[in-house]
Amino acid sequence: MGSKNSGVRDPLQVVEAALRGGINHFQLREKGDGALTGSALLEFALHCQRLCREYSVPFIINDQVELACSIGADGVHIGQDDAATQEVRQLIGADKILGVSVHSVEEAKIASREGADYVGMGPIFGTVSKADAKKPAGVKEILAVKNELPNLPIVGIGGITAENAHQVWQAGVSGIAVITAITEAADIAERIQLLQVPCKEEHRT
Numbered sequence: 033m034g035s036k037n038s039g040v041r042d043p044l045q046v047v048e049a050a051l052r053g054g055i056n057h058f059q060l061r062e063k064g065d066g067a068l069t070g071s072a073l074l075e076f077a078l079h080c081q082r083l084c085r086e087y088s089v090p091f092i093i094n095d096q097v098e099l100a101c102s103i104g105a106d107g108v109h110i111g112q113d114d115a116a117t118q119e120v121r122q123l124i125g126a127d128k129i130l131g132v133s134v135h136s137v138e139e140a141k142i143a144s145r146e147g148a149d150y151v152g153m154g155p156i157f158g159t160v161s162k163a164d165a166k167k168p169a170g171v172k173e174i175l176a177v178k179n180e181l182p183n184l185p186i187v188g189i190g191g192i193t194a195e196n197a198h199q200v201w202q203a204g205v206s207g208i209a210v211i212t213a214i215t216e217a218a219d220i221a222e223r224i225q226l227l228q229v230p231c232k233e234e235h236r237t
């Protein structure tokens with residue numbers, strides 16, 4: 033999420049509530065109308081990073097590799113229209129987390145070969161949080177990537193809610209990424225519980 037995703041609530045309070053509620057990674061995605069830039073972005077990113085450190089949760093920055101390197105973020109997430117995977121891997125070093133968005137087995141193979149630690153796949157369902165999102169694709173391509181590259185962690189994203197998250201887990205993802213499901217929750221901790229992997233008997237891959 034970014035500073036403009038929390039509606040009337042203070043974004044840092046939402047981040048802290050999500051950390052307290054049990055998220056295991058946080059991605060700062062600052063883009064779109066009114067997105068912070070320059071020193072305001074730096075200050076916001078440092079606040080988020082400090083909170084993540086308090087909760088021992090990896091702090092990942094979307095798109096902005098230079099910012100991530102300059103503040104020592106734990107990782108970077110890039111898309112197909114962002115910098116090239118192998119260049120970013122070289123810039124951030126071997127020990128940082130690198131996520132790459134992919135939409136096919138072919139893109140997943142390239143991302144994996146060039147140094148991605150995980151791939152993000154979406155949108156699975158309709159989303160209001162990404163202006164240039166592709167058409168919702170369901171979990172079909174996730175199943176195909178899982179089949180071809182069983183050891184590559186996949187993070188599902190796009191329109192995931194407490195009601196549909198089980199469909200995504202069932203496809204065999206290692207994680208799910210959400211914005212609205214958490215930022216609009218009245219009780220963030222309770223929502224995070226509802227989004228988590230269903231109990232073993234229900235979770236067949």
Ligand SMILES: Cc1ncc(COP(=O)(O)OP(=O)(O)O)c(N)n1
Binds near residue numbers: 095109112113151
């Ligand atoms: C976990 C995760 N998966 C996919 C994305 C989308 O990245 P990208 O395609 O580069 O689009 P933007 O987020 O930059 O608009 C993501 N951010 N995180």
Ligand SMILES: Cc1nc(C(=O)O)sc1CCOP(=O)(O)O
Binds near residue numbers: 156159189192
């Ligand atoms: C950041 C992002 N990337 C997507 C992709 O398809 O790659 S969908 C998306 C938005 C996710 O927000 P929400 O949980 O509110 O739908």
Ligand SMILES: [Mg+2]
Binds near residue numbers: 095110111114
């Ligand atoms: Mg991007």
